[in-house]
Every structure is written in C-alpha cells, then in structure tokens.
Amino acid sequence: MNHAELAAAHCQPLKGPDHALSSESVAQLLAQLPGWSLAANGRELQHEFRFRDFHHTMGFVNAVAWMANREDHHPDLEVGYNYCRMRYSTHDVGGLSLNDFICAAKVDVIAA
Numbered sequence: 001m002n003h004a005e006l007a008a009a010h011c012q013p014l015k016g017p018d019h020a021l022s023s024e025s026v027a028q029l030l031a032q033l034p035g036w037s038l039a040a041n042g043r044e045l046q047h048e049f050r051f052r053d054f055h056h057t058m059g060f061v062n063a064v065a066w067m068a069n070r071e072d073h074h075p076d077l078e079v080g081y082n083y084c085r086m087r088y089s090t091h092d093v094g095g096l097s098l099n100d101f102i103c104a105a106k107v108d109v110i111a112a
C-alpha cells in the first residue's frame with residue numbers, strides 16, 4: 001500500500017499476535033511514511049511534529065484525537081507548547097499492525 005491508499009483506508013478491529021506485521025511488511029510500509037521511524041524497541045511507530053505555538057499544536061492534537069476516536073485506534077501523545085511527539089502501536093496485537101500505518105498516514109494528512 002502507498003501513502004494515499006493508507007490514508008484512505010480504515011482501521012479494522014485486530015486482536016492477537018497473528019495480526020502483527022512481519023519485519024518485511026513494516027519496512028515496506030515505513031518507506032511510504034517519510035518522517036516516521038521505528039522506536040528503539042522496534043515495536044512502535046514514532047514522529048515528532050513541531051508547530052508555531054500552542055494554538056497550532058492543540059489544533060493538531062484535537063484533530064488527531066477526533067480521528068483516533070473515529071478509527072478506534074489511539075496514539076500515545078506527548079504534548080508541549082510547540083510540539084507533539086506521537087507513538088503508534090497496537091496494544092491488542094502486541095506490536096505493529098496495519099492500523100498503525102493507516103493512522104500515521106491520516107495524521108500526515110492532518111499535519112499537511
């Protein structure tokens with residue numbers, strides 16, 4: 001899947017380790033998401049977004065929160081005056097699933 005396909009897709013309820021992506025799939029999908037990287041543990045997708053001020057930061061955070069509830073897939077967020085650090089993993093799978101990449105692409109659209 002490319003970035004546009006990921007951004008247009010919707011999360012599916014996934015449970016269990018069978019839904020964890022192979023390292024080959026992770027590498028292929030990560031290549032579609034410039035700016036995103038794997039966390040040190042290799043099991044999370046991460047990105048730091050920077051903004052002009054708190055208004056812009058919180059506008060972004062609220063839009064992401066709305067999308068996260070709609071997709072029923074939620075990022076871990078660390079928020080400050082002009083930044084938002086975001087991490088995605090699928091708790092119900094114990095690692096990375098396609099849902100993480102779908103949401104990351106949707107976040108890129110929000111940030112654009």
Ligand SMILES: C[C@H](O)[C@H](O)[C@H]1CNC2=NC(N)=NC(=O)C2=N1
Nearest residue numbers: 072073074075089090091092093
């Ligand atoms: C019941 C509900 O669908 C699940 O608990 C969802 C909610 N949001 C979630 N978000 C993330 N990041 N991982 C999950 O496994 C997850 N599970």
